[in-house]
Amino acid sequence: MTSGYSSRSRYGHFWRIGRPRIATLATLGIVTLFIALLWGWFCGNAPINQMFAQLHLGQQHPPIWLEAPFVPLPYLLLPATILAGIALITVQVSPSPQIGSQSLIIAILLALQLRYLTWRIFSSLNLADPLNGTLSLMLLLLELPIFLGGTIQLFLTLRSRQRKQEADRLSEAVLNGEFTPTVDILIPTYNEGVDIVRRTIIGCQAIEYKHKQVYLLDDGQRSEMKQLARELGCEYIARTDNRFAKAGNLNHALAQTDGELIVVFDADFVPTPNFLTRTVGFFQRQQIALVQTHQDFYNADPFAYNLGLENQLGHPLEEIFSRYIQSVRDGANGTLCYGSSFILRRSHLMEINGFYTESLSEDYFTAIRLLAKHHQVIFLEERLSAGLAPENVSASVVQRQRWCRGTIQSFFVNANPLTIPGLNLRQRSAYLEGILVWLTSSISRVGFLLMSLVYPCLGSSQF
Secondary structure, rough: OOOOHHOOOOOOOHHHHOOOHHHHOOOOOOOOHHHHHHHHHHOOOHHHHHHHHHHHHHHHHHOOOOOOOOOOOOHOOHHHHHHEEEEEEEHOOOOOOOOOHHHHHHHHHHHHHHHHHHHHHOOOOOOEEEEEEEEEEEEEHHHHHHHHHHHHHHHOOOOOOOOOHHHHHHHHHOOOOOOOOOOEEEEEOOOOHHHHHHHHHHHHHOOOOOOOOEEEEOOOOOOOHHHHHHHHOEEEEEEEOOOHHHHHHHHHOOOOOOOOOOEOOOOEEEEEHHHHHHHHHHHHHOEEEEEEEEEEOOOOOHHHHOOOOOHHOOOHHHHHHHHHHHHHHHHOOOOOOOOOEEEEEHHHHEEEEOOOOOOOHHHHHHHHHHHHHHEEEEEEEEEEEEEEEOOOOOHHHHHHHEEEEEEHHHHHOOOOOOOOOOOOHHHHHHHHHHHHHOOOOHHHHHHHHHHOOOOHHOOOOOO
């Protein structure tokens, strides 16, 4: 999304690292212990040397069940061929996802992952000396988050949710006029162009729902935006400061509006006319706090454009996330809020004192705090809005850096999904998988690239 809030740097309080939390201290403690062991090894500490010597001996003589059998190549590939055949047959017999077929495929994948991990830990490390041992252990540590994240995702896949039929059923009460709560549609803006915001306001006004009111929340205090709101007949709200960026802008508007439900669209997102008829019905269930919808984009993906494949690929990363990962997370009641194209219940939002202001990812942590109050945050896999994706690779990288930074801030805020009271183990696992994605996308990948420089630079043997 190209919202002006995504690249703003004037809100310095977002960039400060807060007081370390328990999860952070535990992580630092483990890292410190690991470094101390390696330092002792390099310094020739006798007990540590003996410990690593024993581990190296074990690596040279692993358990027999870890040894690769000395058989001709075709027979060595036979187990993998059999497992692949079982998977293909299962897909043909059960083309649509069923719990039985999913469980079988996931069991096969988990077995292969476990086989690799045991071999990697007990048979592949080079602990002959401190230099090679350190590099070998570091390479293993870079792999472990990838393994853990993939394993969690496989388990979560067993309860993936699709809500289209549920939306069909619940929307009947909205279409028949039996359930029509008042709705405030909030459009926060900072530095977007008038033409972009005009398109969004017109799209919001065209939503087919009687009891709605559109508000333009101008954090730039621009006269042209005030004039645009007057011209298009929507409410205009501005504030005297820009404290807490987008979250502060939204919270400022909450005090001046009173709709039972609240919809938020970034200034560059245009909804479809049936946005509310497809989403409001879910709030007949009192436990529903927020409904996040699938986001689509009407401009080309910058990576696909650079490859000349914009007409074939669309926005592959966003599609994978919305079509697969969000549905998987919904099954764990751990849906992510994107910050746009969502609708939530005002009363539940006020229970947590509005949108979260202690991070630049206010949407992410607001959803976590709602879940911690034992409410539901769900995902509707329907294209009910379209917006502007970053228009070049540079802007796309900046956007992903912001997402990464906001997620990693979990370790420094009181809304850490791994420690906040109120979440169950499945929800924490879903959020842990999301954190691991960013760790492996940054630290692990950079580490893998740097490892390739070790051979010529340090003269290391195979690790």
